[in-house]
Every structure is written in C-alpha cells, then in structure tokens.
Amino acid sequence: MSSKRRTITILGLAGSPRYGGNTELLLDAFLAGATDAGGKVEKRRLAQLSIAGCIACDRCQGTGYCIVKDDFQPIDERLVAADVIALAAPLFFANLPAQVKALVDRSQCQWVRKFLRKDPLPVSTAGYTRRRGIFLCVAGAINEDFSGVMRTVKYFFDLYETDFWADLRFEDIVAKGAIEAHPTALRTAFNLGVRAVQESVFHDSIAACDHPQV
Numbered sequence: 748m749s750s751k752r753r754t755i756t757i758l759g760l761a762g763s764p765r766y767g768g769n770t771e772l773l774l775d776a777f778l779a780g781a782t783d784a785g786g787k788v789e790k791r792r793l794a795q796l797s798i799a800g801c802i803a804c805d806r807c808q809g810t811g812y813c814i815v816k817d818d819f820q821p822i823d824e825r826l827v828a829a830d831v832i833a834l835a836a837p838l839f840f841a842n843l844p845a846q847v848k849a850l851v852d853r854s855q856c857q858w859v860r861k862f863l864r865k866d867p868l869p870v871s872t873a874g875y876t877r878r879r880g881i882f883l884c885v886a887g888a889i890n891e892d893f894s895g896v897m898r899t900v901k902y903f904f905d906l907y908e909t910d911f912w913a914d915l916r917f918e919d920i921v922a923k924g925a926i927e928a929h930p931t932a933l934r935t936a937f938n939l940g941v942r943a944v945q946e947s948v949f950h951d952s953i954a955a956c957d958h959p960q961v
C-alpha cells in the first residue's frame with residue numbers, strides 16, 4: 748500500500764446500440780459515482796464508432812498491431828491508458844452486441860502482443876500494471892444464462908491486464924429506461940463507481956483486489 752494518492756482514469760464503454768438505454772443509464776450512474784470520488788472519467792459509445800470485425804489476416808502477428816485502420820486504434824490506446832475499465836452492454840443472444848464483439852475480436856492484436864510477442868503492457872495512467880474491470884449487464888428475460896457473456900468479457904479484460912473486479916447483472920429489464928424503475932440498480936451502480944475509485948487511489952497495485960459482492 749502506498750500513501751501516494753493517485754488520480755484514477757476510468758474508461759466507460761457504452762455497448763448498446765440503444766443510446767440512453769438501460770445499460771447506458773447504469774454506466775452513467777457508475778461514472779457519476781466515479782466522478783464524485785475524484786476520478787477522471789472518459790466515456791465512449793461503441794455503436795457511434797466505426798470498428799470493423801477482425802478479418803483473421805494474422806498480419807498482427809508481424810508487428811503486434813492491426814492493419815485495419817479505424818476507430819479501434821484510439822480505443823485500444825484508451826484501454827491501455829485506463830486504470831479502471833467499465834464495460835456496459837445488454838445481453839444480445841446470450842452474448843455481447845455486435846458492436847462490442849467487434850472490439851473484442853479486434854483485440855486479437857493485443858492477444859498477439861501479450862501471448863506471442865510477450866510484450867509487457869505499458870502501465871496505466873496512474874502507474875498500475877493491473878487495471879480494474881467492471882461489467883454492467885442487463886437481460887430482458889428472467890433466469891437468463893450469463894455464463895457465455897461473462898466468459899467473453901473475462902477473456903477481453905485479461906488481454907488488457909484487467910482484473911474482473913465486479914459485475915452488476917439485472918434481469919427482466921426490457922423496455923428502454925426500465926432500469927430506472929428498479930429499486931436499487933442505479934444507486935448500486937453509483938456506489939460501485941465511488942468504490943472503484945476509492946479502492947484504487949492509494950494502492951501500489953490493484954492486482955489482488957477482491958470481487959465485491961454487490
């Protein structure tokens with residue numbers, strides 16, 4: 748534990764193509780909490796970006812970088828820079844919406860950097876070797892199976908040296924804005940944002956952080 752207080756950079760990725768929808772409301776609440784706790788927040792809507800799918804050309808095996816130039820590169824840079832990564836996305840056919848999955852698949856070049864080239868990831872903005880990952884998810888159905896999406900998100904976080912620190916999952920939320928009628932969801936997301944920053948600021952490393960029960 749270090750006594751040096753750090754400014755924590757939080758990257759919030761809104762993954763739903765429905766702007767202002769349930770997962771984006773959760774993300775906004777989380778980011779408001781993170782801001783309240785003194786964090787520096789950046790938000791990107793993935794559906795507003797142009798990120799093509801991976802074409803499996805394997806050219807990244809030569810350099811560690813993707814030859815397809817689009818909005819992937821700036822997001823890749825922000826993922827490396829972030830101390831906390833909050834991904835918000837609804838369940839679409841038991842997994843991530845295509846716009847988010849495109850980002851995940853394009854991260855194959857980071858897989859190459861990490862596992863084939865064994866390039867160490869640069870430290871985050873606050874100087875951490877490990878980042879803190881949060882997944883905010885909503886499903887329309889009751890008793891949904893989140894295991895597929897959780898696994899995909901974990902693989903993605905792993906690439907960017909990010910511990911899967913917390914997730915919030917809500918079921919039976921269908922219509923746009925329905926999450927606002929949930930008795931605790933937005934407050935819980937806000938509190939998690941506060942906690943994500945507060946528990947990061949004084950740490951030398953956030954590698955061994957607990958997965959909080961929320």
Ligand SMILES: Cc1cc2nc3c(=O)[nH]c(=O)nc-3n(C[C@H](O)[C@H](O)[C@H](O)COP(=O)(O)O)c2cc1C
Pocket residue numbers: 763764765767768769770771836837838839840841842885886887888889891920921922923924
């Ligand atoms: C293309 C599509 C696929 C969906 N697939 C599922 C699913 O597999 N399971 C489920 O419970 N809900 C599914 N839903 C419902 C959404 O998860 C739900 O409406 C959610 O509240 C949307 O969140 P958003 O407002 O952030 O977009 C699907 C919705 C769409 C549009």
